[in-house]
Amino acid sequence: SQTIHQWPATLVQPVGSPLSLECTVEGTSNPNLYWYRQAAGRGLQLLFYSVGIGQISSEVPQNLSASRPQDRQFILSSKKLLLSDSGFYLCAWSVGQGREQYFGPGTRLTVT
C-alpha cells in the first residue's frame, strides 16, 4: 500500500532563517506531487506541483521554492523565512488523471 511521510511535524524558525521541508512517498512510482499551504485552519493554497524528477511548476509567486531530486521525494525550501510563511504545509500525491490526491500528515511551521 502507498504511504506518504512529511517531516518535521512541527517547526519553529526565526525570521530570516532557511527552511527545508521534506515529503516522501512509498509504494507507488512516478506520482504527481503537490505542496499546499493552509492558513488559519481553512482554505488550501496550491504552491507547487511536479510531474517528474526535476520538473516543478509554481502556482504563486512567493518566498518559497520546491525541488524533486528523486521520483518519490519532494522538498519545499526557503532561503529566508518571512512571518507570512507561517502555516500548515501539506504534501500530496496522485497517479493518473481524474484521480484523487492523498495527503501527508502535514508540517506546522511557525515563523517568529
Add this chain to the structure above:
Amino acid sequence: AQSVAQPEDQVNVAEGNPLTVKCTYSVSGNPYLFWYVQYPNRGLQFLLKYITGDNLVKGSYGFEAEFNKSQTSFHLKKPSALVSDSALYFCAVRSYTGTASKLTFGTGTRLQVTL
C-alpha cells in the same frame, strides 16, 4: 477557471440526525468533483469523488454525495450523524493542465455534531 463554493462556514447537527454540507461548482466541461475531511492538525482524508455515472456517489465512513448538474451542486450527505464526524470538510474540483491534474478547494465547512 474551475472553482467550488462552500456557502456555509459551519453546520451544526444533532447526533443521529441527517447532515448535509453544501458545495456548488463552476467548471468548463465535465466536472471532476471531490470531498475531503480534515481532523485537527491532520492532513486531508479523501472521502469520495464524482467523475461520471450515477449521480449518487457513496464514499467512506457512510458518507455520500449527490451530483446535480442543473443546480451545479455536489452536496455531501450522511443519513445519521455521529459526534466523531465533527471536522472540517472540503469540496474540490479538478482542473487539468495538459500534464497534471490540480485540485482547487473550497474554503471549507466546519461540521459540529452534538449529543
